[in-house]
Amino acid sequence: MPYLLKRVINSVILLLITVSFVFFACRMIGDPALNMLGPGANDIALENLRRAAGLNDPLWLQWVRYMGGLLQGDFGVSYRYGFSVIPEADLKDIGVPVVDLVAERLPATFLLAGVAMAIAVPLGLGMGVIAAAYPRHLADRLVTVLSLAGVSIVQFWLGLMLIVLFAVQLGWLPTGGYGEPAHVILPALTLAARPIGRIAQVVRSAMLDELAKPYVVTARAKGVAEWRVILLHALRNAAIPIITMIGDELSALLTGAILVEKIFAWPGIGLLIIDSLSRSDLPIIQVSIAVVATLVIIVNLLVDFAYRIIDPQIQLGQKA
Amino acid sequence: MADVSNPAIEDAIDPKDERENLRDYLYALRRDKITASAVLFLLALLAFTIGAEFLAPHKPTGLNLADRMLPPFSTGKKGLFYLLGTDELGRDLFTRLIYGARVSVSVGLLGATFSCVFGVIAGLTAGYYGGLYEDLVMRFVDGMLSLPSLLVALFVLFILGGGFANLILVFAVLHWMVFARMSRGLALAARSKTYVVAAKAMGASGRRIVFRHILPNVVAPILVLYTLEIAILILSEASLSFLGFGVQPPDPSWGLMIADGREHIRSAWWLVAFPGLAIFLTALCLNLVASWVRAVTDPAQRWRWFAIGSGGRE
Numbered sequence: 067m068p069y070l071l072k073r074v075i076n077s078v079i080l081l082l083i084t085v086s087f088v089f090f091a092c093r094m095i096g097d098p099a100l101n102m103l104g105p106g107a108n109d110i111a112l113e114n115l116r117r118a119a120g121l122n123d124p125l126w127l128q129w130v131r132y133m134g135g136l137l138q139g140d141f142g143v144s145y146r147y148g149f150s151v152i153p154e155a156d157l158k159d160i161g162v163p164v165v166d167l168v169a170e171r172l173p174a175t176f177l178l179a180g181v182a183m184a185i186a187v188p189l190g191l192g193m194g195v196i197a198a199a200y201p202r203h204l205a206d207r208l209v210t211v212l213s214l215a216g217v218s219i220v221q222f223w224l225g226l227m228l229i230v231l232f233a234v235q236l237g238w239l240p241t242g243g244y245g246e247p248a249h250v251i252l253p254a255l256t257l258a259a260r261p262i263g264r265i266a267q268v269v270r271s272a273m274l275d276e277l278a279k280p281y282v283v284t285a286r287a288k289g290v291a292e293w294r295v296i297l298l299h300a301l302r303n304a305a306i307p308i309i310t311m312i313g314d315e316l317s318a319l320l321t322g323a324i325l326v327e328k329i330f331a332w333p334g335i336g337l338l339i340i341d342s343l344s345r346s347d348l349p350i351i352q353v354s355i356a357v358v359a360t361l362v363i364i365v366n367l368l369v370d371f372a373y374r375i376i377d378p379q380i381q382l383g384q385k386a
Numbered sequence: 387m388a389d390v391s392n393p394a395i396e397d398a399i400d401p402k403d404e405r406e407n408l409r410d411y412l413y414a415l416r417r418d419k420i421t422a423s424a425v426l427f428l429l430a431l432l433a434f435t436i437g438a439e440f441l442a443p444h445k446p447t448g449l450n451l452a453d454r455m456l457p458p459f460s461t462g463k464k465g466l467f468y469l470l471g472t473d474e475l476g477r478d479l480f481t482r483l484i485y486g487a488r489v490s491v492s493v494g495l496l497g498a499t500f501s502c503v504f505g506v507i508a509g510l511t512a513g514y515y516g517g518l519y520e521d522l523v524m525r526f527v528d529g530m531l532s533l534p535s536l537l538v539a540l541f542v543l544f545i546l547g548g549g550f551a552n553l554i555l556v557f558a559v560l561h562w563m564v565f566a567r568m569s570r571g572l573a574l575a576a577r578s579k580t581y582v583v584a585a586k587a588m589g590a591s592g593r594r595i596v597f598r599h600i601l602p603n604v605v606a607p608i609l610v611l612y613t614l615e616i617a618i619l620i621l622s623e624a625s626l627s628f629l630g631f632g633v634q635p636p637d638p639s640w641g642l643m644i645a646d647g648r649e650h651i652r653s654a655w656w657l658v659a660f661p662g663l664a665i666f667l668t669a670l671c672l673n674l675v676a677s678w679v680r681a682v683t684d685p686a687q688r689w690r691w692f693a694i695g696s697g698g699r700e
Binding site for chain 1 (some may be wrong): 532625641652680
C-alpha cells in the first residue's frame, strides 16, 4: 500500500513539526525555569532545575534532547502539578512524570467522546435518512431546522443552559463531576449537538443524490421494498461522504471537549490542557497538545483507511 | 423540450444587466420569508453595531447598584426600564449586548475577510499556475488543515497573549486554508474553460486571467464559504474569550459576557442565556443566508426561486 504508507509518513512529519513548533514557542515566552516552577520559586531551586534539565544548554541541543526523550517514552516532568506555590523541597520529590498525568486523563476523554458519538451517529443518520426519504415534508423541514440549530449553537453555552435546566432547576442530574453514569449524560449531550446536525445534513444531501440515480429506479422497478432501497442500496453508496463527516466530527469533538470538560469539571485531557495553560506548566502543555494532535491525525488516517474498505474501487492518491 | 421559462436558459440567450439581476435576487428574497427575516436580523445587528452610541437604551458602563440583578422586563427604582435585565453592577444587559456585538461581529468579519483574501489569492494562483508552486501551497494547506484549529488557536494565543488584534491575526493565519483549498479547485476547473482559453489566446497575462476572468466567475461559492466562515469565527471567538484567551476585559464580547455570567448562573440565568442566544441567532442567520446564496446562485436550482412572475418576463 504505497499510498497509505505515504500518508503515514506525511502524518509523522507533520507531528514532528507540530511538536517542535510547540517546543520552540514554549521557550520563547520568558524564563522556562520560572514557568516550570512558578512565580515565587527561589533562586536556588531555579538554578538546580536549570542544571538538572539542561536549560542552560543551547536551544538546539535542548530540542534534540527533548525529541530523543519523546522517542524513548520520556515525556518530561511537571513540577507545578498539584501545587499553587512551590514547596521548599528537593525537586526530585515534587516532580510528577507527565506521562502518568496524561495517561490518567485519557480514559475520561475517550469515554466522553465515545458516548457523544454513540448518541450523535445513530441520531444524525436516522434524521438524515428520514429527511431524504420524505423530501419537503414536515419531517424534512424539522430535520433541516434542527441540524442548522445544532451547527449554529455555541457548545459551551448549550452546556451551561443544560446545567441551568436539568441540574439547577429540575435537579435531575449533577452539575459536573466524574465517576457515575449520571455524570456523563449532560456533557455527552452537549458535545453531541453539533455532530448530530452536521451528520444529518451530510446524510440528507448524500442520500438525495443517491436516490436520484438510475440504480434506485431499477431497484424500485424490480419491486424491491422501499426500506430496502433506502437502507441497503442508497445508504451504502452514500457511505463515503458520511464516513468523512463522522471522522471530521470525531476530531472536532476531541478539541471541543476542552470547553465541555471545563464547564462540567470533567477530568479529561481538555481540562488538563486548560489548567496547565493557565499555570504556564510547560511540560504538560507540550505533551498534552502533542497527544491531542496525534489523536486527531490518527482519526484522519483511519478515515482514509475506511474508504478503501468500503469501496475497493477508490483509487487513493488520485484526487477527484 | 426547451423550458423557456427557465431563467438560467434565458440568461444564456439574452444576458441581463446587473440591475435586473439584483431585482431578481431581491424578488426571490421577498418570497422566502425565513431567509428574509435572517437578512433583516443581520442588517439590524449591523446597524446596532455601527450606531451603538445612538441606539443603545442605556450607557454601557452606567453603574447603578440600586438596580442590580434585575430579571428581564423589569423597571428599576428610578423608573428605568430594562428589556433584558441587569447584571451584578446594575448595568443594562441589552446595552452591553449591543456593545459586545461590536467586538464579536468585527472579529468575525475582519478574521473572515483577511483569511478569504489571502486564501483566495493563494488558491486561485495555485490552481491556475500549477506545478511546484501548487504542490507546495497545497501540501502546506493539507498539513495545516489536519491540525485541530481551536487547539492551535488556543496555544498561539497563550504564547502571543489575547486581545482583539491577536485574535484576528490568529484567525487569519488558521482559516485561510479552507478558502485556498476551495479556490484552487475552482481555478483548476476554470483553467480549461473556453473563456480562459480565449483570454489566453488574446494575450492576457496570468494575473489578469486569474483576477479579471476567473475570479468574477467563482465569486458565488466563495461568498457562501465566506458567510459560513464568519459564523464559525464568531463561535470560535466566543469559545476562546470564554476560556480567557481571546478578547480581554474591559472590552465587552459575547463570549466574555457568558464567562462573567457563569458565576451567577444559579441566581441570574439571563446573564448567560441572552449573550449565548445572540451568538446562536447570529450564527443561525448567517447559515441560513449562506444556504440561500448557494441555492440562488446554483444554475441547477435557481429556477425554483425565480420561477413565478420574475420581472414580468413570462
